[in-house]
Amino acid sequence: MGYRILETDDIPAYLGERGHWEDLADIRVREVSDGNMNRVFLASSADGTRSLAVKQALPWVRVAGPSWPMNPDRADAEARAYEQVAKVAPDKIPAVHGYDPENYALVMEDMSDLEVLRTLLNEGAAYGPHTSARIGEFVAQFSFATSDFGMPSAERKALIAASVSPELCKITEDVVLSEPYVEHEHNHWHPGLDDLAAAFRADTRLRTEVADLRHTFMTSAQALLHGDLHTGSVMVGRREDAPVVRVFDPEFSFVGPIGYDLGLYWANVLVSEERARALGAPSDHAEQLRLSWEAFEAEFRRLWPTRVDTFFDDAYLDRFLRRVWTDSVGYAGTEIVRRIIGFAHLTDLTTLPDPVPASRRALLLGRELIVRREELTDIEAVRAVVESLG
Ligand SMILES: Nc1ncnc2c1ncn2[C@@H]1O[C@H](COP(=O)(O)OP(=O)(O)OP(=O)(O)O)[C@@H](O)[C@H]1O
Ligand SMILES: [Mg+2]
Structure with a gap:
């Protein structure tokens, strides 16, 4: 499955390319993945007034590595669910700013204040x-x-x-x-x-x-x-x-x-x-x-x-x-x-x-x-x- 696996250092350029961030000099990124399955990054501006979360599904289980393959299309399921909830209960999910099906990556609201x-x-x-x-x-x-x-x-x-x-x-x-x-x-x-x-x-x-x-x-x-x-x-x-x-x-x-x-x-x-x-x-x-x-x-x-x-x-x-x-x-x-x-x-x-x-x-x-x-x-x-x- 040839797609781009994002590392922390790739996130600024990625957010720039996808049109989510303009001033790439003013962006700091940290990885916060603590689940078993996927990677989650938080990007924020130096003064903390802007921030976004990026979640990417890997073609395997994150904590196991390539020895436990897992179809990344679980990210499609996540994006689809959010799309449906957004129509009827947008206040109960993170705001989704974009889904990139080619790279199984979701850009959403940073909820690290919760x-x-x-x-x-x-x-x-x-x-x-x-x-x-x-x-x-x-x-x-x-x-x-x-x-x-x-x-x-x-x-x-x-x-x-x-x-x-x-x-x-x-x-x-x-x-x-x-x-x-x-x-x-x-x-x-x-x-x-x-x-x-x-x-x-x-x-x-x-x-x-x-x-x-x-x-x-x-x-x-x-x-x-x-x-x-x-x-x-x-x-x-x-x-x-x-x-x-x-x-x-x-x-x-x-x-x-x-x-x-x-x-x-x-x-x-x-x-x-x-x-x-x-x-x-x-x-x-x-x-x-x-x-x-x-x-x-x-x-x-x-x-x-x-x-x-x-x-x-x-x-x-x-x-x-x-x-x-x-x-x-x-x-x-x-x-x-x-x-x-x-x-x-x-x-x-x-x-x-x-x-x-x-x-x-x-x-x-x-x-x-x-x-x-x-x-x-x-x-x-x-x-x-x-x-x-x-
Ligand atoms: N939008 C967000 N804003 C801030 N932190 C987030 C956000 N999304 C996820 N996180 C952090 O990343 C962690 C992992 O996220 P999530 O549960 O979506 O990943 P996962 O790999 O699917 O986990 P699991 O193995 O439990 O299924 C969360 O527990 C939370 O700490
Ligand atoms: Mg999960």
Whole structure:
């Protein structure tokens, strides 16, 4: 794949060529990549009044190098998701100044005045009243607009075709929705969890329910998703004394079940709650599922009268939202489990002095959310499971 791999020193000329920057003498660049997959550079003027971020996908996984090839067209998926969100929720993503498909590079707003939500939560901060509500609204606005309720049928079919993302979906199908439940070299866990990891692999009821969620992930083309909506994909802060919430890194975007996005956020919220509990510092964690779901539901219902296909009646909306709820509960469960006994773990738990008690509680919670999702029909029912854990 012959394209230009940008190094720090290449960024000024690159931004100049693409028409993003005029005075190339007045530009400083630093690399801030801290994810696994891609490179991110920040460019700023000496006086700090202008700045931009550049994110480029490499033809491999950044932290592994060329020995782990990865199609850079994940950057196309990221640009496509941003393009759709920009139409309906521009205040909830970084402003995108340009996408260069030949070099898989996105030029966007510098958000380094904000902080990654996971980092703040790990330091013991509270969510505050805005963060989860904005996330719920984000999912509603993005998913409604790219569903058959928000988009004419032919346009939707074109979006589905353009958004097929076999390589990244396969990662999710494997790493999230099957490997943790079978013997696999990717899996690892703390020795204090040996018994639970073995029990989960032997649990046929759990296996069938995960198979159901996996098949829904593979076949339920409800809306364009973010695809990786964890607390490390959210930045928060204040600007001009108003709260700001920005969702970023939608490179796993594809057309799938809406509950996958909500469920991923919930899993991360619930794991963060277990961290806070283990440290004896519970904050406003217990409120976050409710805040995000209520904002999601209210926004989806607010948009419903604008639907493009009115054969879908109000009673169908109720049924549809119930299904999204149930899927969300299930995917919250699969995300919790895979983050403890699967391939990639969460710093929320790994940095605890003793990760075992919180990890055990979270694993048991994850299993309950998966196998009992049909009967956990409201927030109180989910909270009751959290409170009942030993
Ligand atoms: N627009 C931006 N402004 C400021 N910092 C940014 C911006 N985009 C990304 N970053 C920084 O770079 C980091 C990595 O970004 P991002 O998560 O998009 O990359 P990634 O390689 O896809 O990561 P992952 O492996 O987690 O998927 C972020 O955690 C953040 O610190
Ligand atoms: Mg990423």
